[in-house]
Amino acid sequence: MKKLEVIIKSFKLDDVKEGLSAIGIKGLTVSEVKGFGRQRGHKEIYRGAEYQVDFVPKIKLEVVMETELVNEAVKVILDKATTGQIGDGKIFILPVDEVIRIRTGEKGKNAI
Amino acid sequence: MKKLEVIIKSFKLDDVKEGLSAIGIKGLTVSEVKGFGRQRGHKEIYRGAEYQVDFVPKIKLEVVMETELVNEAVKVILDKATTGQIGDGKIFILPVDEVIRIRTGEKGKNAI
Amino acid sequence: MKKLEVIIKSFKLDDVKEGLSAIGIKGLTVSEVKGFGRQRGHKEIYRGAEYQVDFVPKIKLEVVMETELVNEAVKVILDKATTGQIGDGKIFILPVDEVIRIRTGEKGKNAI
Amino acid sequence: MNAGDTVFVLLSAALVMFMTPGLALFYGGLVRNKNVLGTIMQSFILLGLITLEWVMIGYSMSFGPDIGGIIGNLDWFALSGVGMEPSESYGTTIPHLAFMIFQCMFAIITPALITGAFAERIKFSAFILFSLLWAILVYNPLCHWAWGGGWMGKMGALDFAGGTVVHISSGAAAFIAALVTGKRKGFGITQYIPHNLPMAITGAALLWFGWFGFNAGSALSCSGLAANAFVVTHISASAAALAWVSAEWIHSGKPTTLGAASGAVAGLVAITPACGYVGPVSAIIIGLVAGALCFCGVMLKSRFGYDDSLDVVGIHGLGGIWGALATGLFASVAINPAGANGLFFGNPGQLWIQFISVIGTIAFSFFMTFIILKVVDLIIGLRVSIEDEERGLDISLHNETGYN
Amino acid sequence: MNAGDTVFVLLSAALVMFMTPGLALFYGGLVRNKNVLGTIMQSFILLGLITLEWVMIGYSMSFGPDIGGIIGNLDWFALSGVGMEPSESYGTTIPHLAFMIFQCMFAIITPALITGAFAERIKFSAFILFSLLWAILVYNPLCHWAWGGGWMGKMGALDFAGGTVVHISSGAAAFIAALVTGKRKGFGITQYIPHNLPMAITGAALLWFGWFGFNAGSALSCSGLAANAFVVTHISASAAALAWVSAEWIHSGKPTTLGAASGAVAGLVAITPACGYVGPVSAIIIGLVAGALCFCGVMLKSRFGYDDSLDVVGIHGLGGIWGALATGLFASVAINPAGANGLFFGNPGQLWIQFISVIGTIAFSFFMTFIILKVVDLIIGLRVSIEDEERGLDISLHNETGYN
Amino acid sequence: MNAGDTVFVLLSAALVMFMTPGLALFYGGLVRNKNVLGTIMQSFILLGLITLEWVMIGYSMSFGPDIGGIIGNLDWFALSGVGMEPSESYGTTIPHLAFMIFQCMFAIITPALITGAFAERIKFSAFILFSLLWAILVYNPLCHWAWGGGWMGKMGALDFAGGTVVHISSGAAAFIAALVTGKRKGFGITQYIPHNLPMAITGAALLWFGWFGFNAGSALSCSGLAANAFVVTHISASAAALAWVSAEWIHSGKPTTLGAASGAVAGLVAITPACGYVGPVSAIIIGLVAGALCFCGVMLKSRFGYDDSLDVVGIHGLGGIWGALATGLFASVAINPAGANGLFFGNPGQLWIQFISVIGTIAFSFFMTFIILKVVDLIIGLRVSIEDEERGLDISLHNETGYN
């Protein structure tokens, strides 16, 4: 099993969620984060005062899935989340040892 | 060492925290997330306007622990966080390579 | 590749960010969390009412990097985030299988 | 001239002015986080825009020398002749300027009410043009008809503080605006839950507070009649808040704060035309019916499938119609000798007159609003792009975010 | 009838009405996120509930023809006979309706004050029944005793704007209510930190603003006495805010915004009975003592181990008692010839009278509140289930959340 | 004595009092989350601090018997001789206490305005000492000069409601304070984005609302002149809001809510000295220029590289100067026979007088503020430690956090 941690632009959340649902992803977890990446570092002026944009609001998705699904999921995310502009985000794939559904105590694939 | 990422219902936080403390867990990290799982997808009406419930507020716990503790911790979480109703959440177990305590620079078991 | 999950005191964010930038870290993701650790548990009085301090606001950094960079990054973090007082936080190092940049679809080192 | 009356009208004007920021908070709290500023802005900027319109031409069109019962002429352009002395016809114990500015606040809040119908999706430029045209082409004539010597007032229609002029006109316009603007992206699927209910309830409280100026101030002199208007205003708001909350309690087991706030507003709307003609017991009935009726209106909305985002039709439209008709039922010359009796006091004719005024207002507002929207759509386009709608008006139109 | 006085009382009524939403924000900001709406609702809905109670029977019970110094009879049921003409006994230069509605706002906020004592844990239905019974069985009699021709007023007790009627009565009720309702889950362990202090401070500012109407308006005519009441109100609030903040500074090194706000409220409470009888210098002393005293009261709370969640006892109870006694110390016929001198102006008897009125109010409120709570507990049950308490009142009782 | 005038001044005082919490929200919304309470506190505590200062000595220094056109003597120490009867010189139809408390509210808000300049970095103790000294050594003399029988008033300078006394004085002080205090940590790099714009806009709305009391109330009697002041105040705010937003729209394509709010404040500032002397059409021009001018001032700020955090100089300084000069341009005895004509009405001399008053105010405020800051820096130190600045004033100075 793998965990995908996906950083995307906030307004792409609905599209990505739909896309992942469509390929059979049954659950995911979303949080609000601030991102610091290539998109940062330029100067902006707000009310006549200069500052540097360092952190940009992003959405982080966490999805655990069977290893077989990963490739398809990545494809879907690339498809839905890309705008082609800097700051589109990243996908990180991490290994997962075990998943347990709290309600039933089920483990492994059934629990995802 | 392992990391448990646990998604639970918000109001179960205190109980789970107490439970984990009781078996010797010394630290954990909590964040507010929105969950999308089996609990989603039903229609609700708010002030006469229909909509679909997709995301439900949840609490995410992150706890790093020695591998030996994992089974007990899982048992405690199942015990404390289950309501038996949909949306009780999940436990994800991930491998951890190393832990470092910032204050002292200690590594490994001592740092947990 | 490795992922560092770093829990620090909120007001250390800027320093740690500068430090990591200086050693060539190009991106990171920040979120607000609540920490429960050694720092907790003491009694405080607020307006004449006693309570126990359990959760303290913390900042969580997530940084994915090449394995070679990890030691240096840890050193920088220890350097910048330590106050020597309880509650300075932790560094957790997790394995990462793959990284993908959404904008370009690049994988591996280039995507970090 | 009377110092007491002047204080009364000036401070009432201040209270009515305060309602527009109140509305901004009420509406702003009900939209999603990403649209809070865009929504607040739509009310706030009207303070600027309509004030200038009113001072330049609006006041003259509304209250200036009558042309055929239809509209005022432009003799009072840029307030020429409107000075510190009392006017001959309006508020004869207070400076003419005081009457003018009191009425100005009504002209501002009326188009602001409409913004609830197309919240979260309209271009700011289109909104500005729409509001300006609407103020000139809908509000000013209607105001003239009811209060400025126009046909409606002459016919004997009773509207003490703006049931037709303010609430029915904006409610009807909201209906058309919701239809013409179309639904928000994700309508029927996305959860448009209020992002900040304490803010919305604060806004409703400001409205309630300001409404004392709106209704009692409309007496233009601080007499027993003003006290009566004040009292029935408070009673109706109270009764309607209770009625709405009770209806919710019965309907779903959960009385809500937004229900209490909405009910209060519904009660305030309904008593507006009646407050100078009815007594406290009538006010209880008017309020109870208003709360229950508007609750039903809002709940039935989904049946019709149009997206009146913040329920302007259900509250101001329905509540306004009920209030105008209720005035025809409960009005009594015992309360106001300058008024008339309603059906329950032996004069069924008044109900008919009220009915005509309701129909006239709705028809006129429907028609004109439709034309104006179509024109604005042609010139500028009403809606933001789908991407801007997704990102939210705050960032896409105003380059700001509410909370950081 | 006097237009100036009428404006004064009507707009004062509006200001006092505004205090209830102000209290909603003050209390709402102090509770936890999950209870913000439930808390706001408890104040807001009383605007509806008590208004109807007052209009139907409350006003008549409080101010109607006296029965044995104990209570008014129901001659004025549903405001019959209460009209646009001045009353014979109350506010003889203003419409009777104006006096009635001004007093209505006092009747609303008093039970709302109590809600701070059982915040975050009481059933909405139980709260509604409790408040209704309390208004009828505690507020109305007390109001009659002090102002409606009852024994307390006849005895010569001075209470210009509601020290006993409003603050001591609600403070005493809060004490009993906190005891009978019991502690919140996790008391002594869980961190009940205010979820939104800017909201709480905004609420306190609204209270301060509205209090000008509360105190100065109680003069019922806009004279030098009203100006004096206005001035000493402002001074006492200021002095008490400074005193509380200074006490904190000395005690813990950290002056807090909540301290400043609480201090201001304490000063406003304390000056309430005195404001028509004392001058500015006395007001400074009254305020300074109020701030320091209530700070100590709140800090000592933990010693007693009961859960008066938002410090109603420490602020309204203690502050009210101090204010009533201070009136017996500082009152001066130089300020108000219709009043009396206090101890410091040569009349120790007045302090004794004030003392009796304090004891009488506390005893009556204790006893009645206890009975009412027990009855409500029997019929409905006071507390929400432990699970609902954990999930918060907002979602469990009202099916809403404050922020999304 | 006149009841109508008394109501007017007392309720205006209440409105002006309300502006200080309004300012607290305006400023509080504009700072970062971690400083919201520290910022709110700086306004709120001045309600306490300056009230006592004013009652003890400030009122006497400002309005007491004149000493050489420079300052009032201390005959009215602790309000001795200031009672319920009208004064001989100020507001002769209202209780002297009413005039005193109305002026008290002006004395409070003026130092509160300055706090925007050193927001997010100053010690609370230093702030308290600074504000107290500033009130005594800068505000009281300036107030005396303009209104208390001092040289500026005698010279014939027109300042109806506080253009020099309140806005130029605080704007000039803000300039010096920003320089002396130094920049915030991270200036030019860190993103100091407002943490809560709805709060800031609510604050601006409260300011607008309260400003009716500020400006119209300054007529001290509720006459045609008060109505005129009320009307031009509203018009100028509206015009300036539109002008600012339009300037932004042209400049960057994005009209902002903060721009609308800032514009409104700029317009209110500019009309303040003029409101009793100019008519509605002049007010439109004054407002439009104010909005555009202050927008430019704020945008050019970065050129100078000093950190006037919340734009006190750009709005109150610039707007105040423009307003004072505009009074010298647009004043007309047709509006106020007790005033004078300005340049556009044939009297160029008035512009010169206004110019002198502006220069005098700036010079005095610059000089005194500088000295006071240096003294406070010596005794206490102005700035918090760098670590406290990073953690935020809320937690480091007040041991509280805004939101939990």
Ligand SMILES: Nc1ncnc2c1ncn2[C@@H]1O[C@H](COP(=O)(O)OP(=O)(O)O)[C@@H](O)[C@H]1O
């Ligand atoms: N190495 C990294 N570790 C953790 N998060 C990262 C890393 N690199 C990028 N991110 C996250 O991804 C977001 C997008 O990265 P950015 O470099 O701005 O975009 P792009 O990849 O399109 O150039 C960042 O805002 C940050 O949240």
Ligand SMILES: Nc1ncnc2c1ncn2[C@@H]1O[C@H](COP(=O)(O)OP(=O)(O)O)[C@@H](O)[C@H]1O
């Ligand atoms: N595959 C997954 N990846 C990430 N998070 C998940 C996944 N499945 C479930 N979750 C999280 O767990 C929560 C509970 O899941 P849900 O399916 O509603 O409950 P249950 O299966 O226990 O009935 C979800 O709201 C979501 O936050």
Ligand SMILES: Nc1ncnc2c1ncn2[C@@H]1O[C@H](COP(=O)(O)OP(=O)(O)O)[C@@H](O)[C@H]1O
């Ligand atoms: N085992 C753990 N798992 C997850 N998070 C932890 C763990 N231990 C500590 N933390 C996080 O690190 C923070 C600092 O830990 P704490 O024990 O207070 O500090 P210190 O290491 O200086 O004693 C905690 O607030 C918590 O967020």
